[in-house]
Amino acid sequence: MTGTSIALRHARVRYGPLEALHGVTLVAPGPGLTVLLGRNGSGRTTALRALAGTLPLCGGAVAWDGADVTRAPAHERARRGLRLVPERRAVFGSLTVRENLELAGPVTGFALDAYPQLRPLLARRAGTLSGGEQRMLALARALPAHARVLLVDEPTQGMAPSVAAHTYELLAALDACVVIAEQRLPPVLRGRPAFVYALRRGTVVFAGEAGEWTGSPGSPGSPGRRGE
Template identity: 50%
Template structure:
């Protein structure tokens, strides 16, 4: 099983605070990987380190077998990495249509029919859930090889979230790699083939598949 994205001995510091303590973590190609943990466990930092928006103080970052530690986010994006952060994921001054056009060619609503009546509205005027759909749609339109999502279900209706999880599984089946940061494992992804990394205070406490995780372990993260 080859790793599409990997951290090797990565330490990340924010001032005097060390958020990641020399962790090793691999996200296999063609799989959905879920980073589990409480707020402050390091999940978001892992995503931003993979995307290049956070630079490690030590260690190396690899994507598709290439050392990308020194590459900025724009160069990693050109290599096929897309990040949907938990905050500030849209350009508020652009309309929904303009925002989605940045992702590339595809359906005008990016596959989310909920966006069709909103195409001419400014993204800054939308609700939190609508903004999340815009950010997700733009990322999906880039057809990324590595898709990084920070709690993507925030603000989404259950039916929309189920469709999103199905889309993510389809992307993995195509050979793409999806990495999500979540506080709990989504039911749709609790299946063989999903890869879990349980983070606890900036360290990896468990790596494996859902069936291997001791019941209650994630609640103790």
């Protein structure tokens, strides 16, 4: 896959009278991993949804490989190779694990090799799975899709530490532009080539390499470059 990138340019998003993003600028290059950090209410999930097109901007732009796609609807971005794995409702609870996987295409060895824990659960309804198992299923659907851009909100929520570490390895190895939203920087990513943006109250307060990040979003002692 050739290199690709997706970006927000001075993006503003409103929920009714409340502005959730205040002119956020960030660039996620690929292949590679970009991490959006922030507490609940920081704007990290809003930024993912703005990139995916499921939330409209009230100002600024979304650029994909330098082209303005701000007005492109979510289904058009998906057709071009963008995949969003939301934090909630990422699987169809009334369908079985196998049926969920089949919605993304034939159930391949790749999907199940990524998470072999799902093999004995293929006949189970997805809604009966634990939170961590549902995250595995959601990612097993997305990983074989060969997305150009993959956006994942809290990919390892509910997973055991060993499965979470495996998940980050899978995401970091993808030949795609991968953007994940997390509350804290996963320790396994500190030694990897990943770029970090920390958001606080809808603004970027830190931008730098994962190895430079030492604090929490908005902490005054965090090194690195401030967002534009």
